[in-house]
Amino acid sequence: MTTNPREQTKQTLTQLGIQSPGAIAQEFAELRGQFDQDKVNFINIGVGDRNQSDALRLYWLGRKAGILSQITNNWLKTAPPELKPTVGQELNKLKAHIELALEETLNYFKERVDLQLGVAEDLSLPGIERAYGTRHLIRQTFEELQRIFTAIGFSVVQGPEIETPYYNFEALNIPEHHPARDNMDTFYIEGARNSHLLRTHTSPMQIRTMEKEKPPVRIVVPGKVYRRDNPDATHGYMFHQIEGLAVDTDITFCDFKGTVEYFAREFLGPKTKTRLRPSYFPFTEPSAEVDATCHVCGGKGCRVCKFSGWIELFGAGMVNPAVYGFVKYDPERLSGFAFGMGVDRLAMMKYGVTEVPLLFQNDLRFLQQFP
Numbered sequence: 015m016t017t018n019p020r021e022q023t024k025q026t027l028t029q030l031g032i033q034s035p036g037a038i039a040q041e042f043a044e045l046r047g048q049f050d051q052d053k054v055n056f057i058n059i060g061v062g063d064r065n066q067s068d069a070l071r072l073y074w075l076g077r078k079a080g081i082l083s084q085i086t087n088n089w090l091k092t093a094p095p096e097l098k099p100t101v102g103q104e105l106n107k108l109k110a111h112i113e114l115a116l117e118e119t120l121n122y123f124k125e126r127v128d129l130q131l132g133v134a135e136d137l138s139l140p141g142i143e144r145a146y147g148t149r150h151l152i153r154q155t156f157e158e159l160q161r162i163f164t165a166i167g168f169s170v171v172q173g174p175e176i177e178t179p180y181y182n183f184e185a186l187n188i189p190e191h192h193p194a195r196d197n198m199d200t201f202y203i204e205g206a207r208n209s210h211l212l213r214t215h216t217s218p219m220q221i222r223t224m225e226k227e228k229p230p231v232r233i234v235v236p237g238k239v240y241r242r243d244n245p246d247a248t249h250g251y252m253f254h255q256i257e258g259l260a261v262d263t264d265i266t267f268c269d270f271k272g273t274v275e276y277f278a279r280e281f282l283g284p285k286t287k288t289r290l291r292p293s294y295f296p297f298t299e300p301s302a303e304v305d306a307t308c309h310v311c312g313g314k315g316c317r318v319c320k321f322s323g324w325i326e327l328f329g330a331g332m333v334n335p336a337v338y339g340f341v342k343y344d345p346e347r348l349s350g351f352a353f354g355m356g357v358d359r360l361a362m363m364k365y366g367v368t369e370v371p372l373l374f375q376n377d378l379r380f381l382q383q384f385p
């Protein structure tokens with residue numbers, strides 16, 4: 015048998031002396047081997063050149079002088095009837111093999127060209143590493159505060175950031191011309207029905223909760239609040255609070271104090287001591303500012319506590335009986351305490367952050383310090 019398929023397929027099977035299905039299959043197997051060899055040769059000389067695979071296609075599948083056309087004309091058409099089916103089947107198999115291989119060769123060249131042009135990904139390059147996000151310092155602090163209070167039976171509720179003056183002020187015992195409204199520079203919403211506003215504190219949720227639920231009530235309310243403050247190192251127009259409220263038939267000032275002490279120890283460390291300073295809020299009576307011994311110097315005095323040994327934590331007090339009147343609770347039977355913490359303040363104090371804007375500028379160099 016000759017090794018040149020073109021010459022070989024110019025002759026008929028009879029001329030080649032092939033007379034059995036087995037011999038035919040053998041013949042096709044050889045052709046297939048030759049094609050495979052051709053393919054490798056073509057690829058080797060034609061690195062990066064698509065024309066090479068076109069030439070290979072022409073040689074084997076070309077309509078006029080392609081090998082398969084020659085087989086059709088010289089082998090298939092002239093085959094004795096009993097051998098025709100075998101020749102047909104073998105021819106189809108060979109054709110399928112060649113077409114598939116040519117497609118693969120084409121893809122191979124295409125990828126090489128794309129690679130040279132820089133179109134395709136270079137799979138040997140190291141991958142892109144995507145950094146995992148972390149929770150923001152404020153979110154982490156909220157979670158810490160919620161953990162501390164849910165551990166002693168408080169549940170977490172949230173409320174609307176757009177409020178009515180009734181919930182934000184009146185029902186909290188802050189009537190229209192009360193001076194306490196002045197230091198809450200409020201964002202009123204223009205043209206809103208009943209003059210809505212952005213809540214200036216989370217305290218309105220005290221009212222909304224007591225309106226809906228019968229006592230006992232034990233809730234904390236995390237959320238955003240808004241004030242028309244000019245932004246500086248310690249102020250923004252938006253900040254975060256967590257409100258607390260506990261009301262029941264037998265809650266005393268001792269429960270209030272014990273809860274405050276528990277909180278300070280959990281949040282700042284077991285050695286922390288607390289003190290209450292008299293203060294004023296319309297919705298608590300008596301009212302207090304809660305201070306804790308400085309978590310940096312332990313009360314000796316340092317720069318962080320301005321050498322006083324104490325740090326101001328938050329405002330709080332026993333719920334003013336006047337508030338119960340707004341929610342139809344019986345002030346004769348019920349008592350409770352409330353508190354309102356500035357979450358940003360607490361976070362900054364605990365982690366030594368000195369500038370409010372740092373919290374909201376999304377600078378990774380800052381955020382990554384709190385993984």
Ligand code: DAH
Nearest residue numbers: 215217329330331352353354
């Ligand atoms: N709502 C007050 C504020 O934003 C904070 C506050 C103080 C809330 C005392 C309370 C409280 O519940 O008892 O300034």
